[in-house]
Amino acid sequence: MKVTNFAPGPTPVPDRVVRKMSAPILTHRSTEFSDLLRGVASGLQHVFQTENDVLVLTASGSGAMEAAVVNLLSPGDRVLAISGGKFGGRWVELCATYGIDALTLDVEWGKAADPDEVDRILGEQGPFEAVLATHSETSTGVLHDIEALGRVARGHGCYLVVDAISGLGANELRTDDWHVDIALTGSQKALMIPPGLAFISVSKRAWQRIEESRQPSYYLNLNRARDSFTKGLTPYTPAVSLLMGLDESLRMMKELGLKEIYRIHERNALVTRAGVAALGLNLFARRPSNVLTSVVMPPGIDGSALLKTIKQECGVTIANGMDHYRGKYIRIAHLGYNVAPSDMIVALTALEHGLSRHGYVFESGAGVAAAERVIRETS
Amino acid sequence: MKVTNFAPGPTPVPDRVVRKMSAPILTHRSTEFSDLLRGVASGLQHVFQTENDVLVLTASGSGAMEAAVVNLLSPGDRVLAISGGKFGGRWVELCATYGIDALTLDVEWGKAADPDEVDRILGEQGPFEAVLATHSETSTGVLHDIEALGRVARGHGCYLVVDAISGLGANELRTDDWHVDIALTGSQKALMIPPGLAFISVSKRAWQRIEESRQPSYYLNLNRARDSFTKGLTPYTPAVSLLMGLDESLRMMKELGLKEIYRIHERNALVTRAGVAALGLNLFARRPSNVLTSVVMPPGIDGSALLKTIKQECGVTIANGMDHYRGKYIRIAHLGYNVAPSDMIVALTALEHGLSRHGYVFESGAGVAAAERVIRETS
Numbered sequence: 041m042k043v044t045n046f047a048p049g050p051t052p053v054p055d056r057v058v059r060k061m062s063a064p065i066l067t068h069r070s071t072e073f074s075d076l077l078r079g080v081a082s083g084l085q086h087v088f089q090t091e092n093d094v095l096v097l098t099a100s101g102s103g104a105m106e107a108a109v110v111n112l113l114s115p116g117d118r119v120l121a122i123s124g125g126k127f128g129g130r131w132v133e134l135c136a137t138y139g140i141d142a143l144t145l146d147v148e149w150g151k152a153a154d155p156d157e158v159d160r161i162l163g164e165q166g167p168f169e170a171v172l173a174t175h176s177e178t179s180t181g182v183l184h185d186i187e188a189l190g191r192v193a194r195g196h197g198c199y200l201v202v203d204a205i206s207g208l209g210a211n212e213l214r215t216d217d218w219h220v221d222i223a224l225t226g227s228q229k230a231l232m233i234p235p236g237l238a239f240i241s242v243s244k245r246a247w248q249r250i251e252e253s254r255q256p257s258y259y260l261n262l263n264r265a266r267d268s269f270t271k272g273l274t275p276y277t278p279a280v281s282l283l284m285g286l287d288e289s290l291r292m293m294k295e296l297g298l299k300e301i302y303r304i305h306e307r308n309a310l311v312t313r314a315g316v317a318a319l320g321l322n323l324f325a326r327r328p329s330n331v332l333t334s335v336v337m338p339p340g341i342d343g344s345a346l347l348k349t350i351k352q353e354c355g356v357t358i359a360n361g362m363d364h365y366r367g368k369y370i371r372i373a374h375l376g377y378n379v380a381p382s383d384m385i386v387a388l389t390a391l392e393h394g395l396s397r398h399g400y401v402f403e404s405g406a407g408v409a410a411a412e413r414v415i416r417e418t419s
Numbered sequence: 420m421k422v423t424n425f426a427p428g429p430t431p432v433p434d435r436v437v438r439k440m441s442a443p444i445l446t447h448r449s450t451e452f453s454d455l456l457r458g459v460a461s462g463l464q465h466v467f468q469t470e471n472d473v474l475v476l477t478a479s480g481s482g483a484m485e486a487a488v489v490n491l492l493s494p495g496d497r498v499l500a501i502s503g504g505k506f507g508g509r510w511v512e513l514c515a516t517y518g519i520d521a522l523t524l525d526v527e528w529g530k531a532a533d534p535d536e537v538d539r540i541l542g543e544q545g546p547f548e549a550v551l552a553t554h555s556e557t558s559t560g561v562l563h564d565i566e567a568l569g570r571v572a573r574g575h576g577c578y579l580v581v582d583a584i585s586g587l588g589a590n591e592l593r594t595d596d597w598h599v600d601i602a603l604t605g606s607q608k609a610l611m612i613p614p615g616l617a618f619i620s621v622s623k624r625a626w627q628r629i630e631e632s633r634q635p636s637y638y639l640n641l642n643r644a645r646d647s648f649t650k651g652l653t654p655y656t657p658a659v660s661l662l663m664g665l666d667e668s669l670r671m672m673k674e675l676g677l678k679e680i681y682r683i684h685e686r687n688a689l690v691t692r693a694g695v696a697a698l699g700l701n702l703f704a705r706r707p708s709n710v711l712t713s714v715v716m717p718p719g720i721d722g723s724a725l726l727k728t729i730k731q732e733c734g735v736t737i738a739n740g741m742d743h744y745r746g747k748y749i750r751i752a753h754l755g756y757n758v759a760p761s762d763m764i765v766a767l768t769a770l771e772h773g774l775s776r777h778g779y780v781f782e783s784g785a786g787v788a789a790a791e792r793v794i795r796e797t798s
Contacts, residue, residue, distance in 0.1 A: 061441075236477055
């Protein structure tokens, strides 16, 4: 059976990108590769809205998170780590691993960090070297207010480090205007290529600190990456075929324009949420991201069993809640290339089917009808 | 112009593999993915000739080298690092980065480590925790004698760690029989898929030490990788499309059989070397690997200029010598899918063309004729 995938990454890869990745592979020590790398870096600057160099790492997003921690921070540095989900929790784990003195701001899953609270903590319990934050928390579907956190962090003289792995390209992130010192993302989300690459933007003031870091690093060392990048190279063999695909997907993103890409993501989020609301279901995220819609399961319905039914009977993959919320809510992604309104109707139809199979009482078709209304109103 | 690539990786990707990588991408939290990962791990055991679990890292081979060092060793541990080229030098750099007390055995570029000398050093200057070695040194084309080094290391109770990035699959490496505690390789060499994945085999006795390591690690942490692997998962989003391709390339390798794959590589090495010898040129490697043939440039001929001519006028990419040997010798790879005898004739024709253009005096066609003789004799 055909499977349609609404997991929040890896997202579907456009045909144009697949064709580019299928071309004979370049060697990474050639002028053709250096030209490709420079073009890609420029396209990444566009998506990151930054004038910083954006470096390429052959790793998943978590590798770039480690790169941020081990390059910017040294053992004993004090930081504020904002954790409002599984991926915010990675900041805490990374700090614990590398001897960084992290105060954790535990934000209840489903909520966004309150910038005023962050401001208060930075003022009262400081000084802190850095704030580690998440743009769009993939485990909950929450969008954190990076613009406000940037103002607050800068006000206290802290570096701001943002995991924008799932959010970049789906929700606005103005790296430079919002005072984000390090922003990082992965390849398999809004950038529409397979996983295996991560990208990291570093501000001028962060580079000064990185040059003085006392934390050892090698494969994920950013000074090495920058030294090679200035020569059009990478320090270690990069994932060349993925870079060939990225070159094409960044071209597609430039053709559409960032505003239009955000609008497409937002519209599909609205379509999905209208459908969910019409079924009498609640959103898990108080401040929802354009990346995904997390839907609380009604009493008596086990999300894990529901998703199994949907996969088996409709050929539709929707993601489960994570960790202790497994089965408690489900996550419908509208991210990357998979974001036509008709796609979201497929997801809602599968959701209605599953709910019906598991005994939830609702007016059949109500979700799809509400979604169709939003499609009409926004056309 | 069509470009034919004789660089020692990334090697050409077979059509069968390209087609697999072009299929709709799997999510990495699905039973389909877990099945794929388990199949791939079994195929890797075949190529590594091991019963150890072979773990998958989303990184280049250098990432796996770092994983070996930071997981097996702790700060202050004493090791013997064998360095006979640029990539052996990475062991030395990694140890310096992570506070490992490495004695470097500097082997002259072009030569292989002498197992008797290693035996003497281990006996006289020990105790050492581990020996860090290279299987096929890509920068020089030398094949080190891992079988003998394995006997020596085991005799002194040392762990043996082998960088087999370019060699595995082209030259025999019997991980278990030869007492290799950690063997690692990359995806873009004899495994015939694009770069972006690395694979690492860890022996039972090495796992015991890894569990006790005091060196912090996160993205490259092997305990985490093993914990996830037992559940059919990876700890971080893996390079899924490359794994889909690997599944196919490992199938191709199983169909051919390891013996036949080694024979194909060896035959193409012999064809190439017969051609080079007939042109009156010398090999740089005293103990040549099946991966590549390094050819010393005759007096008055600059290898860098020669390679530029060959690229521009023949559409053939041959690799340069590395670091201080740049221009002094060139490296013709016969690695992975690019190893039909007719391919090597293309490389030799380009070499003859370049030599002639740069004023080297030789009998035109002599290299190709000698290569043809070997093709006939080995058919």
